[in-house]
Amino acid sequence: MKPLAGLRIADFTVHAAGPFCTHMLSQMGAEVIKVETALRPDIFRKPHAVYGRQGPATFDQVSSNKLSVRLNLKHPEGVALAKKLVGVADVAAESFRAGVMARLGLGYDILRDVKRDIVMVSVSSSGQTGPESHFAGYAPLFGAWGGLGYLSGHADGPPVEMRHVMDHSVGMHAALATLAALNRRRRTGEGCHVDIAAREVASSLVGDFLTAASAGVSVGRMGNDDMARAPHGLFPTADADRWLSISVSSDAEWKVLAGIIGQPQLADDPRFATQAERHANRRALDAPIGAWSARQGGEAAAERLQAEGIAAHLSWAASDIVADPHMRARGAILDIAETDGKIRAAIGHPARFAGDDAPGITRGTPALGGDEDYVYGELLGLSRAQIGALVEDEAIY
Amino acid sequence: MTDKPLSGLRVIERATGVAAAQAGRLMCQMGAEVIMAEPSGGSPLREAPPLLPGGQSALFTYLSLGKRSVVCDPVGPDFQKDLHKLLAEADIFIDDTPVADRTGLALDEATIAREHPHIVHLSVLPFGAFGPKAGWKGDEINLIHAGGEGFLLPNGLTADLFPDRPPLKIAGHFAEMQGGTTAAMAALAALWAGQGQFVDASVQDANVAVGAFAIQRFGDGSVEHRLTRSFKFGGVIECADGYVELLTLETRQWLGLIELLGADDWAQDPELADEVGRSARGAEINQRIRDWARHRKVEDLVAQAQTLGVPMARYNAPEQVLTGLQETARGIFATIDTPDGPVQVQSLPFRFGPDALPVRGTLASLGADQSILSCQPGRRATA
Structure with missing residues (x-):
């Protein structure tokens, strides 16, 4: 129930x-x-x-x-x-x-x-x-x-x-x-x-920014940057308008990434040795990562990075989401018959419940x-x- | 209302990420007793920026104010004993331990269900606890893109100014916060059902859900794109001293806009009588709005617009939100003393009567409530 x-x-x-x-x-x-x-x-x-x-x-x-x-x-x-x-x-x-x-x-x-x-x-x-x-x-x-x-x-x-x-x-x-x-x-x-x-x-x-601002900390717009993580952002892939998001949270992950992009020497570069250094010099990381990513298929690159323990995901359009086996397996996306008989993709439920994982939609628009x-x-x-x-x-x- | 809606509930939270901590924050501010079970080094959120001038995390302050803290270290000898003691006396267990680590720590669905059948076991993970990507890692930027909204931003003025730049994320932890709010909602639904059960919340699922229109429109035959998902006029408008947002969706609002600009010629123009006609000439309309607004002050403009029923708002900087007329009248910010001095913390964005829920409590230092572990068991959860 x-x-x-x-x-x-x-x-x-x-x-x-x-x-x-x-x-x-x-x-x-x-x-x-x-x-x-x-x-x-x-x-x-x-x-x-x-x-x-x-x-x-x-x-x-x-x-x-x-x-x-x-x-x-x-x-x-x-x-x-x-x-x-x-x-x-x-x-x-x-x-x-x-x-x-x-x-x-x-x-x-x-x-x-x-x-x-x-x-x-x-x-x-x-x-x-x-x-x-x-x-x-x-x-x-x-x-x-x-x-x-x-x-x-x-x-x-x-x-x-x-x-x-x-x-x-x-x-x-x-x-x-x-x-x-x-x-x-x-x-x-x-x-x-x-x-x-x-x-x-x-x-x-x-709310965190507002609390910081209340203590006099200056906060403003920062594009796709994170306040601590680097490299962090969206990178081009071999396909037009297919962007790869990458977020590196530790020195160990950075070493792995430097190897994957074929630039292992960057892991030893003092400009990038610590998270603080990488963050301070983050714009210098865009080019070498972008040069690698631009030669990759986006999905394959995301899978490879994930397999190596690095947070990555392609920037997905609705067409990607509705076709995703993961979303389908979770029941987060399902097909529903509308009252006029048309079948369309719909969002199945906001979370999965062990007590009842039946689809969250059983009929279409009244x-x-x-x-x-x-x-x-x-x-x-x-x-x-x-x-x-x-x-x-x-x-x- | 004299008592908070979740008074009497006890929640155990193991959170390394924003989503799980947000779920705990919402429950805590609604009156639940939330106990953070932290590793011996503390939750990584304690170090997460933005930082206050003294080095304390503003993010952790915001997410964790009022929560209690015990050290319950997964690599320590007493982890199982201590955690199971905590769970035996709790109603909800929030956990963002990666799936691969759960069985080894006896934190998997089956073990918790067997040992603590009364509890609502809320798993909060980037891609959920089930499915081919359950083991995937995801930070904010990955999740806003896995959920679909990242691909669709920015629109309007920013997209016009920088058409060749990649998509742009929303500030802060938008996607992770959606994940946390959705997870908290699902946990309360499970609690309502009156039985302990495993609830599998996914930040990606939550973001796909709040991005519902993109899925809807795909079903109707169109894939949205950030460069075409723009309102054809209005949007972000630059004024002499800042920016405003302007959006007229209904004809009466358009008529108010005509009056605001004194654009009588638009009122006479039959091509502009409906939304599609106006959108076809959106660039021309917007140019005139922009030229007109550029030399005007935000405050004057917003006051006139709202008087005429034209939806317009100032793009408030953080300090303007903190001191806003409406925000102040509704009392949504409370001054809290912290080791870094007094800071402002927002109450919940909903209330259960005329007044905002009071923001109370202190910021617990690591292990500040360790004595909880030595209390005699005397309380059994009611879920």
């Missing part, structure tokens, strides 16, 4: 970060009921412009497994039905701007009256409180606010934009916090309102409102006539 089997989540989240949180919980066995409306579908559910070209929806991965119901939260009966749904749930998750749920009549105080021990999870750009809690934001802005963007980049270049991994990292942290809150509920009987601030997730990922018979009928006990009347009145819409 999956670890979260039996847990139920009323999922009001939209876009990327919030849905990724409930996606993680779904992959570990929670029943996630996605609340949607035809009035304003999740922008990711339909084809939309991606980097300037009209592309297909990017909805499938994070909505797989989830159940879908339509619910018009602008309609009083829709709000009443939302409360009924929360009444049978363990968790209510949302990712609107701070204050929107309260304006809809679904704030934490109200949900707590509906279900005394509800765990409400709010994912937002800047948190539920504070002077900037109303700020609009996306992943690149979270990275900018949090210092992660400022610190990423070439030493001689500008800051770097964070992309959807930033959103999804927020979702991952939200899933962790949700489980912690549930753990506390089990112990104390109390629910709570979990407040995840995306910009705080960004800054927490460079149709909008595709699970109303089960949710409104079986779970909430509404009759067909009651459901029909709510549809007629556009409370279910």
Whole structure:
């Protein structure tokens, strides 16, 4: 049985970060009921412009497994039905701007009256409180606010934009916090309102730099360099745009690498004798390693370095990841049949559990409102006539 | 909330890398008692940069504040006795020992499951504990590339300025931190299930998971590339005194941008009525934004933009994050006394009520809590 089997989540989240949180919980066995409306579908559910070209929806991965119901939260009966749904749930998750749920009549105080021990999870750009809690934001802005963007980049270049991994990292942290809150509920009987601030997730990922800066240490952008390891970076291979990452952590590893690249004398060169010396003279290592790597096939070079105990990996595109026997063996990547019959590669689960290593995805994207018979009928006990009347009145819409 | 969510949990952590230590940090800051079982020389993280002026590791400070420390040396005579004593009284065991070394140390899945069936045994490794690459080593730069995001960075301005340079990593330990957060999440899920079990977390898997859109789009028929994964306008914009990020994805935000720039001609232009049309003329739009922003101050620009509903943020330097209006109002940084003097440490990026979880505790010196090993057993885990 999956670890979260039996847990139920009323999922009001939209876009990327919030849905990724409930996606993680779904992959570990929670029943996630996605609340949607035809009035304003999740922008990711339909084809939309991606980097300037009209592309297909990017909805499938994070909505797989989830159940879908339509619910018009602008309609009083829709709000009443939302409360009924929360009444049978363990968790209510949302990712609107701070204050929107309260304006809809679904704030934490109200949900707590509906279900005394509800765990409400709010994912937002800047948190539920504070002077900037109303700020609009996306992943690149979270990275900018949090210092992660400022610190990423070439030493001689500008800051770097964070992309959807930033959103999804927020979702991952939200899933962790949700489980912690549930753990506390089990112990104390109390629910709570979990407040995840995306910009705080960004800054927490460079918390060590912030602590250093608070003591007056100067920290800045440093490209692909590590603060101690050398050689360290990306090196060209025989194939265009196939880059080999290499990280050397000890003098012993450096000696081995110097031999592999056919320059054993470099191991005795005083400029490179210790980690501190190598780091100070690291730019002088780029050319000899690059000259060797540029003659190698990337995968073979990575395997050879790993066999000799040196951390190395090719810079992989999605096409490499989905074809990887290792990822497939772990169930981290699998093929899934979509509702339209199309087979696509998907991410199987976030980790492997000895108790149950079955795939974390068992069905594809739900149709909008595709699970109303089960949710409104079986779970909430509404009759067909009651459901029909709510549809007629556009409370279910 | 008066008590932290993981109060009462005991965690044993054997961490040489950031990912495992991050998993322990998250649990510790949420109230678990986390005991680092360190080799006699201490965890290598104690020496890891960035360093504070007195030489203490800021990374270790951040990752380990509030944790306890016992020396439990794998090559020492009492390793088995001491470790098993610790595990007998713990709920979660976090371990990043390489797979090849586990059996010899009796730290393998089967032994732990047999000796301590109650425990959630959380393995945190670069490529996981199972599969053809389970024995592979991976540092941050290898893992950000094994997970797919490395290949896709940088985009936008940096990619425009340096098109011939190799891909660029995210600052710090982004990939390893994803691995640690994901591992902690998985361990709490296992704990929720109410039975001890082995949980196999992989930093690579975690990064592929957070890179979900790349896998999704591959399934839809496109392989993303850093030089084409750019928003066609907006992005990193240079101002007179720093950089801002600008991103308008919705039409109402675009209309706000028009107002911000006073670009009435754009409002009249039918070609710019939708996102695809705007993107087709992205270079022209961006040139005008850049020319306009270059002589303006970041603070003025961000205030005006957010008032108009235009998503814009300052690229904050670390000291600006530490003193930010929002960060200060939410109380996310605490001043902690360390042997190197007072430093600021961020609380967790989530809270369980109106207030940030307090950052408490000291930085344990190596073996500071050795007396734990001589305590009488009196506590049995509840997992």
